[in-house]
Amino acid sequence: MEDYGDFNPFRDFEFCESNVFDEARVFSDFQRYDEQLEAASYCGFLDSLKYDIASPSIKTHLNEIVGLGGISTDIQEVECAAEKSWAPPLTTLLEILNQYKCGLRRMRDTREGIRADGLSTVDIIRIAGAKFIQSSTSRDADGNLSAHLYDYYLHGYPEEVKRNVRLGMTLLAAAEKVGDHKFVAAIEFLDQCDVLSSASGNSVERIVHHFSGALREKIDRETGTVSENGLGRRLTLDIEAEITKPSIPVLVTHQQIPFFQLQQLCTTQTIMENVTQSKKVHVIDLGIRNGSQWVILMQALAARQENPVELLKITAIGTFSPELIEETGKRLEEFAKDLKLPFSCNTITVSDMMDLREDHIGLQDDETVIVYSQFLLRSMIPHPDRLESIMSVIKQINPIMMVVAEIDANLNSPVFVTRFIDALLYYSAFFDSFEDCMKRDDENRKFTECVLFAKAIRTIVAAKGEERSQRHVKLNVWRAFFHRYRMAEVDLGISSTSQVALAKNSLPCAKSCTVEMNGKSLVIGWKDTPICFLSAWKFEGTSEHDI
Incomplete structure (x- = not known):
C-alpha cells in the first residue's frame, strides 16, 4: 500500500457485481516477404491501408479526411518504397478526417x-x-x-x-x-x-x-x-520501461484521464462476471506494466462474500527488466496481504515472446484461466512470427476468455x-x-x-x-486477425457496460468522453475520436457455459 500511496484510479467508482470507420481485412495468410526487400519484415501484415500508385501529396490525404470512402487492410508494398514512390489517388485528402467524425x-x-x-x-x-x-x-x-x-x-x-x-x-x-x-x-x-x-x-x-x-x-x-x-x-528513453515502473507521472495521468480508467473498470467487471463460480482464478498478464490495473480486481475478489475465492494467481510476463517485473509482483503481493486475499504472483521474463512456452506458466487443472493483453499485441505488428508464436501459446492454454485492450487508431x-x-x-x-x-x-x-x-x-x-516501434491498427483489423485463429468475440456483459456508462457519467468530463459499442467490443473516445477499445475472445469450440 505504501508503494502505491493513495493511488487508486477507481476510487470514485462504486464496484458492484457504429461503426468506427470501415470494415477492415487482413492478409488471408501470413506472408513472408522477400529478404532482399528492405523493410520487408517491418511493414507487418496488419497495415490497414492499400493505395494505388500515384504522386505523393498531403492534399490528397487531407481530401480523404473530410470526404467519404472506405479503406481496406491489404498491404502489398514495402515501407521503403511507400514513403518515396507512391501515395493514394488524388481523390483522398479528406477521407482520413472523415474517420474522425x-x-x-x-x-x-x-x-x-x-x-x-x-x-x-x-x-x-x-x-x-x-x-x-x-x-x-x-x-x-x-x-x-x-x-x-x-x-x-x-x-x-x-x-x-x-x-x-x-x-x-x-x-x-x-x-x-x-x-x-x-x-x-x-x-x-x-x-x-x-x-x-x-x-x-x-x-x-x-x-x-x-x-x-x-x-x-x-x-x-x-x-x-x-x-x-x-x-x-x-532521446533514448525506453517508453515501455517507463510505464512499467510505478512512475508518479504515469500513475497521476492515469488517474485523471478517463480512457484507461474506464477500460480497466470494464476489464475487471467482465472478469468478475465470468469467474463467479470459480474458487481459483488465474490471470495471465501478457506484458505486465506497473500492476495498477489489478488493484480493483483484487479489491473486488477480496470483498466477494458468496463463493469466496481460494486463490487469485497472476502470472506476470515481460520481455525486459526482470527486476521491474519482480518489483511489480512484490507490490501486488503486499497489496493482497493487506486485503487478506489469498494470492500468488508468478513472474516470467523472456528475452523474446517467441521464447514463451506453455510449460513456463504452470497451469493447474482446477484453475479458471483468463489471458489479458494490454497494448502488447501492437508491439508485435512488425514481427508476424512473434504474433503467430504468442497466439499458438494462447491456443494451447485455451483460456475461458482472452481480454484484449488496444489503441483504436490507424x-x-x-x-x-x-x-x-x-x-x-x-x-x-x-x-x-x-x-x-x-x-x-x-x-x-x-x-x-x-x-x-x-x-x-x-x-x-x-x-x-x-x-518504428509505435504501431497501432483499428479494432476491425484486430477483429479480422482473431477470426483467422478461429476465435469468437464474446459479449463483455450488460453489467460491465452498464458500470462503465455509470462511471463515465460521474466524471467531470462526461460530455466529452464517449463510450459506445462496436459489435461486442467497447470503444472509448474523446469528443467522438476513438482512443482505445476493449474486447473479449474465446476459441471456438469452448463450451458456452464455460464463459
Whole structure:
C-alpha cells in the first residue's frame, strides 16, 4: 500500500457485481516477404491501408479526411518504397478526417457564431486541413501561401481560432514539403511553427510543437544530418520501461484521464462476471506494466462474500527488466496481504515472446484461466512470427476468455503523409483531453506530453523499419486477425457496460468522453475520436457455459 500511496484510479467508482470507420481485412495468410526487400519484415501484415500508385501529396490525404470512402487492410508494398514512390489517388485528402467524425458538423458555415472554446483540438486541425486544401489553388510560384491569403481563407473566424488554424495550416504545409523531400522549404515552415507554438501553450500550440519536432527529426534522418533545432537520436528513453515502473507521472495521468480508467473498470467487471463460480482464478498478464490495473480486481475478489475465492494467481510476463517485473509482483503481493486475499504472483521474463512456452506458466487443472493483453499485441505488428508464436501459446492454454485492450487508431500506414495525419488527429484528441482534465502547469502532464508522447510521436512520424516501434491498427483489423485463429468475440456483459456508462457519467468530463459499442467490443473516445477499445475472445469450440 505504501508503494502505491493513495493511488487508486477507481476510487470514485462504486464496484458492484457504429461503426468506427470501415470494415477492415487482413492478409488471408501470413506472408513472408522477400529478404532482399528492405523493410520487408517491418511493414507487418496488419497495415490497414492499400493505395494505388500515384504522386505523393498531403492534399490528397487531407481530401480523404473530410470526404467519404472506405479503406481496406491489404498491404502489398514495402515501407521503403511507400514513403518515396507512391501515395493514394488524388481523390483522398479528406477521407482520413472523415474517420474522425467530430467537429465540422458543429460549425457548418456559421463562422460568426464560432467561439474559440467551442472547438476541440481535432476540430481546429480539421478546419486547418480543409482550408489548406482550399488554399492549394492560390499558392505563389514557390507553392507558398502568403499571409493575406491565410487571412482571406480564415475570414469571419474569431481571432484565437484564426491563430490556431493558421498554425495548423503551417504545420500541414511543412509536412507536405517533407513528403515531397523539399526539406529547405519545410524547415522555413517549421521555423514559423517554432515561433508560434510551445510545449506550454494551448493544446493546438502543444500538438504543433511536438509534431514540428517530429518533422525535424525526419528531415535529420533523411538527410543524415543533425540541425541546430533537430532532435536527432538524443532521446533514448525506453517508453515501455517507463510505464512499467510505478512512475508518479504515469500513475497521476492515469488517474485523471478517463480512457484507461474506464477500460480497466470494464476489464475487471467482465472478469468478475465470468469467474463467479470459480474458487481459483488465474490471470495471465501478457506484458505486465506497473500492476495498477489489478488493484480493483483484487479489491473486488477480496470483498466477494458468496463463493469466496481460494486463490487469485497472476502470472506476470515481460520481455525486459526482470527486476521491474519482480518489483511489480512484490507490490501486488503486499497489496493482497493487506486485503487478506489469498494470492500468488508468478513472474516470467523472456528475452523474446517467441521464447514463451506453455510449460513456463504452470497451469493447474482446477484453475479458471483468463489471458489479458494490454497494448502488447501492437508491439508485435512488425514481427508476424512473434504474433503467430504468442497466439499458438494462447491456443494451447485455451483460456475461458482472452481480454484484449488496444489503441483504436490507424498509425501503421507505410505512407508517410497518411501516417502523419492520422497521428496528428489521434494525438490532437489526446492533448485536448489533457487540456480539459489536467491543469496547464501540471508537471505530470508535462512529463507525459513532453517525454512519453513526444517520443511516441517522433517514432511514428520519423522512424522506419524496426525503429518504428509505435504501431497501432483499428479494432476491425484486430477483429479480422482473431477470426483467422478461429476465435469468437464474446459479449463483455450488460453489467460491465452498464458500470462503465455509470462511471463515465460521474466524471467531470462526461460530455466529452464517449463510450459506445462496436459489435461486442467497447470503444472509448474523446469528443467522438476513438482512443482505445476493449474486447473479449474465446476459441471456438469452448463450451458456452464455460464463459
